[in-house]
Amino acid sequence: MFCRNLVLQNLAKDRFGSVEFSTFGRLFAKPKVAGGGGGKSAFKAKVTVEEPEPVRDTKVLVTRCCGLNKYKDGEDPVLKPDSEYPEWLWSLHIGENRPYYEYDPNTKKYWFELRRHKIMQRNRARKGVRFYEPPKQYELEFVSRLPLKKAGEGTS
Secondary structure, eight states, X not given: OHHHHHHHHHHHXXXXXXXXXXXXXXXXXXXXXXXXXXXXXXXXXXXXXXXXXXXXXXXXXXXXXXTOOOSSSOOOOBOOOGGGSOGGGGGOOOXXXXXXXXXXXXXXXXXXXXXXXXXXXXXXXXXXXXXXXXXXXXXXXXXXXXXXXXXXXXXX
């Protein structure tokens, strides 16, 4: 390791005249960039994607699935009647993720969502964001098996 550092320092002296510059970052090969012939005149090509104009024609919106075509010359697919699609398609959950306590604890999905929830809580706490989670319904319905202390009883 020591020998390698000396070699890098000597290379840095040859290239930059002093060792104060970062030796590791400057000795690696520069990444190749698209659109240039190499050398100092190479420039980075920026790719810009233009969003298509929204479709406002009501006949097209009713008969076609707009935005599904990925080809320049292609067309959007024609919508079929509901009877031609499988039944499971209509029962898909398309909203936000459900909270972990709505799943069955005997499934993997419950444990994945619980882990995700705890990670999000931990991240919010690390950022210093104050957050309050109201107690869940199942937490409010909790009944203890221990007898309640009466008002006259106290610890001695």
